[in-house]
Amino acid sequence: MPPPGGYETLKYKRNLPFRGPGGAVMVAGVAAVCAFGFWRLGLGNIEKRELKRENIWSRIYLTPMLLAEGDRDAYRRQQAALAREKEIMKDVKGWEAGRSVYHGDRHKPDQRIVLL
Incomplete structure (x- = not known):
């Protein structure tokens, strides 16, 4: 017989817990994150393009100054080499400092240094 008061x-x-947002909410979240990422990527590309343009123009503007600086340095080095040659060869009779040791044009070194 059943117990007094009956059975329990x-x-x-079914007692299932809440399993999170639905599929549509997840798709919308992924789409929002992707849209934000592409927006930031576009901003980054614009910034990178601007920096590249700035770098190119800075090189264009600095090239004459760098060439002039190189020319001044080459002239200074040539004058220092000429002074060293004069000092070293001061006891040699008939030696002219800076004059080519070659008597023809066949074995002549490059004359690229422009005197200012």
Whole structure:
């Protein structure tokens, strides 16, 4: 016979916990994150293009100054070499400092240094 007061009621309903947002919410979230990423990528590309343009123009503007600085340095080095040659060869009779040791044009070194 059943116990007094009857049997305990059976729990037959499913008790599933909340499993998170639905699929549409997830797709919308992924789309929002991708849209934000592409927006930031576009801003980064604009910034990179601007920096590249600035770098190119800075090189264009600095080239004459760098060439002039190189010419001044080459002239200074040539004058220092001439002074060293004069000092070293001061006891040699008939020696002219800076004059080519070659008597023809066949074995002549490059004359690229422009005197200012």
